[in-house]
Amino acid sequence: MRDVEGKVAFITGGASGIGLGAAQAFVDAGMKVVMADVRQDHIDAALQGFADRQQNRAVHGIRLDVTDRASFARAADEAEATFGKVHLLFNNAGMGIMGPAKEATYDDWDWGLGVMIGGVVNGLVTFLPRIIRHGEGGHVVNTSSMAAVIPIPNTVIYTTAKAAMVGMCESMRPELAADNIGVSVFCPGPVQSNIHESGKTRPPEFQKNSGYAERERQLGARTVNPLWMDPVECGQRILAGVRNDDLYILTHPEFRDGAQEHYDALVASFPNEPVNQERADSIRFLLGNRMFTEELAKLRARDG
Numbered sequence: 380m381r382d383v384e385g386k387v388a389f390i391t392g393g394a395s396g397i398g399l400g401a402a403q404a405f406v407d408a409g410m411k412v413v414m415a416d417v418r419q420d421h422i423d424a425a426l427q428g429f430a431d432r433q434q435n436r437a438v439h440g441i442r443l444d445v446t447d448r449a450s451f452a453r454a455a456d457e458a459e460a461t462f463g464k465v466h467l468l469f470n471n472a473g474m475g476i477m478g479p480a481k482e483a484t485y486d487d488w489d490w491g492l493g494v495m496i497g498g499v500v501n502g503l504v505t506f507l508p509r510i511i512r513h514g515e516g517g518h519v520v521n522t523s524s525m526a527a528v529i530p531i532p533n534t535v536i537y538t539t540a541k542a543a544m545v546g547m548c549e550s551m552r553p554e555l556a557a558d559n560i561g562v563s564v565f566c567p568g569p570v571q572s573n574i575h576e577s578g579k580t581r582p583p584e585f586q587k588n589s590g591y592a593e594r595e596r597q598l599g600a601r602t603v604n605p606l607w608m609d610p611v612e613c614g615q616r617i618l619a620g621v622r623n624d625d626l627y628i629l630t631h632p633e634f635r636d637g638a639q640e641h642y643d644a645l646v647a648s649f650p651n652e653p654v655n656q657e658r659a660d661s662i663r664f665l666l667g668n669r670m671f672t673e674e675l676a677k678l679r680a681r682d683g
């Protein structure tokens with residue numbers, strides 16, 4: 380989607396932090412943006428910000444819990460009624476759910492995966508047929524995290540969900556290219572946002588038996604670190620990734636060495652044995668993906 384002017388974006392978790400930064404970058408590039416968010420106070424503040432910058436006609440706010448499928452369909456109808464065809468789906472709603480695996484309860488798992496995987500599934504099932512139907516092509520960006528690239532302890536629910544985003548995007552991308560829909564997985568490092576307030580979006584039914592209540596309270600007291608990336612800069616990087624149809628949209632080069640070590644460890648773990656050629660020939664379609672060859676060729680050409 381190199382030409383974004385006049386196109387419409389639907390952003391979940393769009394009224395705060397990374398989603399709001401992306402909304403600003405998209406509007407600045409001439410797009411119309413629907414900010415769908417579960418927090419009405421975030422929607423109100425975001426709309427006020429755009430009004431203050433005389434950009435309110437380019438944005439629309441919708442209260443949406445991404446886990447609610449019926450509401451998602453209604454939100455898509457409202458987006459289309461407001462701005463017309465939606466081209467860019469940014470599945471971004473999420474939370475900072477942190478704590479050790481042994482303390483995680485069903486409530487913690489169900490809330491975390493319900494929003495950060497289930498909510499994305501709902502976004503895809505709602506919007507892919509609509510994008511395909513209008514025939515103008517489009518793009519899907521799913522928010523993952525550097526936690527998927529370099530997993531660290533005490534993030535098991537978060538990392539599980541964010542790693543799922545990588546596999547989901549890598550699997551869909553070649554398929555959806557046939558429908559002129561690009562797919563990118565967005566893996567940011569730390570970005571200034573309200574993620575420390577994640578506890579405020581935990582529904583009551585997932586509060587009763589949480590193992591993470593005290594950690595969520597402590598997270599709520601954390602202040603935003605000014606060294607973390609500005610969300611609008613982050614949004615501009617997302618926009619560039621959409622325009623370039625990048626498979627991976629990354630933000631922080633300081634994670635490169637850790638990523639290299641991760642994938643080196645994986646490749647070094649293959650059995651050091653001769654390949655069974657007959658077996659390899661029978662599963663040739665599993666042994667490589669042209670998508671990676673093409674992406675590497677594109678990136679090498681770009682970087683000289």
Ligand SMILES: NC(=O)c1ccc[n+]([C@@H]2O[C@H](COP(=O)([O-])OP(=O)(O)OC[C@H]3O[C@@H](n4cnc5c(N)ncnc54)[C@H](O)[C@@H]3O)[C@@H](O)[C@H]2O)c1
Pocket residue numbers: 391392393394395396397398415416417418421443444445446471472473474475494498522523524525566567568569570571572573574575576577580
């Ligand atoms: N900030 C970071 O450092 C960072 C790093 C990597 C990944 N991420 C991811 O980026 C995404 C955005 O987070 P952020 O840091 O901008 O936090 P944020 O809290 O500022 O923004 C997230 C928004 O999502 C909304 N939201 C939460 N649950 C929702 C639901 N069920 N339905 C609809 N909206 C919902 C919240 O109300 C909030 O407005 C998340 O998926 C997060 O995991 C953040």
